Amino acid sequence: MFDTKNSNLEIVLFGYGTTGTKIYEMLSTNFSKIKVVDSDEKHIERAKEEGIVTSYFVDITNDSELEELGIDKKILFCAMDEMSLNIFLALSLKSIAKESTLLSISTSAENTRKLKFIGVDKVIDIYESSANRIVDIITRPAVTRVMDEIIYADNGISIEEIEIPPNSFLEDKCVQDVNFKEFGLILIGISDKELGEDFIFVSRGINHKFDAGDILVVMGETPALEEFYKKLTESG
Amino acid sequence: MKQFLIRQIVSFAYLLESAPRYQRVKRFFNDLLNNDDYPYKKYFDLFMIFVIISSVSILVIDVHEHVSYWLDFYDLYIVTTIFVVEYLLRLWVHSDIHKVIIAHYEESQFFEKPFSFKKVFRQIAQDKWAYISSPAAIIDLIAILPSYREIRVLRVFVLFRAFKMLRYSRSLLQFFDILRNKKVELYTLLTLLSFFTLVASIMIYVFEGGKNPEIENLFDAVYWALVTITTVGYGDISPITTEGRAVAMLVILTGIGAISFLTSIIVSAFSEKLPEIKETRVMNQIAKKRDLNLICGYGKIGQLVARKLKESRRNFLVIESDPDKVQKAELDGYDVLMADATKSDTLLRLKLNENVRSVICVTHNDIINVFITINARSLSKDVEIIARCSDQSIAKKLRLAGANHVIIPEEIAGMLGSVYIGQPVAFEALQAIITQKRTARIDEVEVKLGSFLDGAKVGDFDFSANKLVLLALLKRLDVKDKSSHYVIFNPPEDTMLKAGDILVILGYSVSIADFKGRLEQSVRYKKQ
Numbered sequence: 001m002f003d004t005k006n007s008n009l010e011i012v013l014f015g016y017g018t019t020g021t022k023i024y025e026m027l028s029t030n031f032s033k034i035k036v037v038d039s040d041e042k043h044i045e046r047a048k049e050e051g052i053v054t055s056y057f058v059d060i061t062n063d064s065e066l067e068e069l070g071i072d073k074k075i076l077f078c079a080m081d082e083m084s085l086n087i088f089l090a091l092s093l094k095s096i097a098k099e100s101t102l103l104s105i106s107t108s109a110e111n112t113r114k115l116k117f118i119g120v121d122k123v124i125d126i127y128e129s130s131a132n133r134i135v136d137i138i139t140r141p142a143v144t145r146v147m148d149e150i151i152y153a154d155n156g157i158s159i160e161e162i163e164i165p166p167n168s169f170l171e172d173k174c175v176q177d178v179n180f181k182e183f184g185l186i187l188i189g190i191s192d193k194e195l196g197e198d199f200i201f202v203s204r205g206i207n208h209k210f211d212a213g214d215i216l217v218v219m220g221e222t223p224a225l226e227e228f229y230k231k232l233t234e235s236g
Numbered sequence: 237m238k239q240f241l242i243r244q245i246v247s248f249a250y251l252l253e254s255a256p257r258y259q260r261v262k263r264f265f266n267d268l269l270n271n272d273d274y275p276y277k278k279y280f281d282l283f284m285i286f287v288i289i290s291s292v293s294i295l296v297i298d299v300h301e302h303v304s305y306w307l308d309f310y311d312l313y314i315v316t317t318i319f320v321v322e323y324l325l326r327l328w329v330h331s332d333i334h335k336v337i338i339a340h341y342e343e344s345q346f347f348e349k350p351f352s353f354k355k356v357f358r359q360i361a362q363d364k365w366a367y368i369s370s371p372a373a374i375i376d377l378i379a380i381l382p383s384y385r386e387i388r389v390l391r392v393f394v395l396f397r398a399f400k401m402l403r404y405s406r407s408l409l410q411f412f413d414i415l416r417n418k419k420v421e422l423y424t425l426l427t428l429l430s431f432f433t434l435v436a437s438i439m440i441y442v443f444e445g446g447k448n449p450e451i452e453n454l455f456d457a458v459y460w461a462l463v464t465i466t467t468v469g470y471g472d473i474s475p476i477t478t479e480g481r482a483v484a485m486l487v488i489l490t491g492i493g494a495i496s497f498l499t500s501i502i503v504s505a506f507s508e509k510l511p512e513i514k515e516t517r518v519m520n521q522i523a524k525k526r527d528l529n530l531i532c533g534y535g536k537i538g539q540l541v542a543r544k545l546k547e548s549r550r551n552f553l554v555i556e557s558d559p560d561k562v563q564k565a566e567l568d569g570y571d572v573l574m575a576d577a578t579k580s581d582t583l584l585r586l587k588l589n590e591n592v593r594s595v596i597c598v599t600h601n602d603i604i605n606v607f608i609t610i611n612a613r614s615l616s617k618d619v620e621i622i623a624r625c626s627d628q629s630i631a632k633k634l635r636l637a638g639a640n641h642v643i644i645p646e647e648i649a650g651m652l653g654s655v656y657i658g659q660p661v662a663f664e665a666l667q668a669i670i671t672q673k674r675t676a677r678i679d680e681v682e683v684k685l686g687s688f689l690d691g692a693k694v695g696d697f698d699f700s701a702n703k704l705v706l707l708a709l710l711k712r713l714d715v716k717d718k719s720s721h722y723v724i725f726n727p728p729e730d731t732m733l734k735a736g737d738i739l740v741i742l743g744y745s746v747s748i749a750d751f752k753g754r755l756e757q758s759v760r761y762k763k764q
Binding site: 141 | 541
């Protein structure tokens with residue numbers, strides 16, 4: 001939204017079965033360039049019927065067929081219904097497309113361990129995340145409610161990450177010098193590339209100095225976020 | 237004369253029926269003696285156990301040493317009086333005499349028949365006899381007997397005072413309940429054993445009656461047969477003739493068979509009743525707990541939810557109908573009830589309206605989840621229902637059936653994936669906050685009545701100086717309804733805070749704990 005990153009991201013979704021279909025629905029609301037790949041012809045036929053033009057029937061156990069898809073430097077999402085196939089696929093993709101970001105679903109702690117061992121960047125355990133949600137609803141209803149409003153509900157409130165461009169008005173300023181409340185925003189934390197990927201929460205109280213390249217994680221309404229982003233890029 | 241007597245008795249019966257005080261007193265004693273749910277029954281039971289133990293101890297000590305006068309007095313008069321009074325009270329509350337009289341009187345009036353004393357007395361006697369002839373009442377009566385010191389044999393019945401304790405202990409009663417289910421088998425075995433004992437004793441008496449100096453009469457023979465058949469074999473009497481020894485061998489073989497039969501009956505009775513015993517135990521434990529979360533279904537999600545709820549120390553109960561999964565839950569160390577959550581009976585037994593906070597439907601079958609939801613919602617308006625399903629069309633039905641939250645696992649996974657792809661840094665941050673893996677977390681704090689935030693403005697408290705970030709404020713829509721809130725993100729400084737509002741804050745555990753502590757303290761000071 002604030003840079004053209006999202007619309008440029010190319011995603012390859014492997015699997016269009018029960019799980020894959022749901023995941024496609026979710027992804028398609030945020031991203032436009034999604035390729036759907038499945039080794040089951042029926043799934044691909046259904047995808048074509050549903051209007052997904054970029055859907056391909058590929059034997060996923062065949063490395064050369066996978067390479068033909070052009071999967072390098074893209075986001076690869078493994079969501080095959082069969083878990084053993086999913087793990088095998090993740091392993092193949094890891095060996096072929098080293099530069100890509102690899103995501104995979106998992107159905108148990110056992111599989112999560114295997115996928116992480118392979119080197120998958122993000123493993124999402126379907127059941128674990130559901131269980132987390134159920135427990136959150138029970139133990140922290142207000143927090144869950146707020147998180148829902150941010151992540152799920154379409155009410156204009158969102159958490160965004162914004163990269164500080166060079167020569168912006170934030171340059172050489174410290175966290176406490178900038179009143180984010182004036183912009184109608186809440187600064188949650190900063191990820192400083194110089195200090196490694198570690199995420200610094202504002203609430204830790206460190207008076208961090210902003211540099212170009214730092215990633216700010218801010219929460220707020222969409223217009224406020226847009227205005228802040230505009231100001232940030234204009235001043236640069 | 238008879239007419240006058242009838243009128244007097246009947247009018248007295250009506251008087252009792254309409255006297256609230258009499259009814260109240262009777263109900264009180266009935267509760268005290270028989271109602272397990274009555275809170276004071278526990279104290280009465282403890283008192284009776286004390287009386288019994290003290291009385292048994294006195295009688296046992298008295299065998300060899302002379303107990304002091306006042307202890308003897310206590311045992312002879314006070315204990316006996318308590319027992320007699322208890323016995324009479326139980327007899328009294330067992331049935332209502334006046335109701336029988338009234339019923340008969342009204343019947344005779346209706347049919348214009350003469351009022352029959354005989355019938356009434358028979359009915360009353362029958363009712364009371366039902367109590368007197370019950371095993372518990374017989375034990376009670378026999379337990380009173382040792383007070384009559386003149387007959388020494390009666391002292392043996394002191395043991396019955398110990399038996400009396402059974403009445404006050406539920407687990408012991410359960411043991412007899414279990415054996416009662418095997419009544420037929422036990423009777424058969426007993427008959428068989430008595431028959432064999434009789435035959436064996438007659439045989440040994442016939443063979444050795446004159447020859448063996450130890451066997452003088454039939455009683456000796458029966459004693460020998462019983463000692464042998466039960467495989468006890470004291471050896472004080474042993475057969476000396478070949479015929480006698482042959483009988484002994486037969487008796488020994490029969491005895492081993494009979495004893496193993498007896499053991500197997502008892503063991504099988506217990507194993508049959510084991511699920512029931514477990515269930516009672518679980519129900520007893522659960523009955524004490526408030527804010528119970530019911531996890532219906534112990535599949536993948538159910539197991540994870542159970543583990544996480546245990547970690548955050550919430551009360552929960554797993555309900556599962558598949559024996560294998562029930563066993564798994566037991567092995568994992570959770571309270572589990574083997575029952576069908578789609579049946580209203582199951583939920584009612586758990587006191588859905590009083591003790592249950594939420595019902596979590598996470599069976600692998602969508603239709604069953606819908607059923608459980610309908611079942612729970614039809615029984616309780618307030619209980620929170622969280623249901624899992626695999627499809628939006630089912631989700632719609634679940635919401636219609638009354639589910640507060642619907643979980644579609646694949647959609648959650650997709651949502652997480654799409655957030656991660658778009659904003660990996662924000663995602664990791666959120667993930668860290670939500671899963672509470674790092675020290676920073678999001679927590680909720682309720683504005684308590686009378687605390688320093690009650691009536692203050694958001695700007696009055698410097699959150700950032702306390703290393704906290706105020707993310708949102710939840711205000712109550714309806715004063716009465718505790719669960720209806722609307723969310724204000726990033727609330728402006730001049731927003732008023734009221735008791736019942738919930739602040740959602742981000743911070744490190746230490747800062748949050750400190751903030752909560754200060755809020756609590758300010759409430760205490762205001763009260764003083």
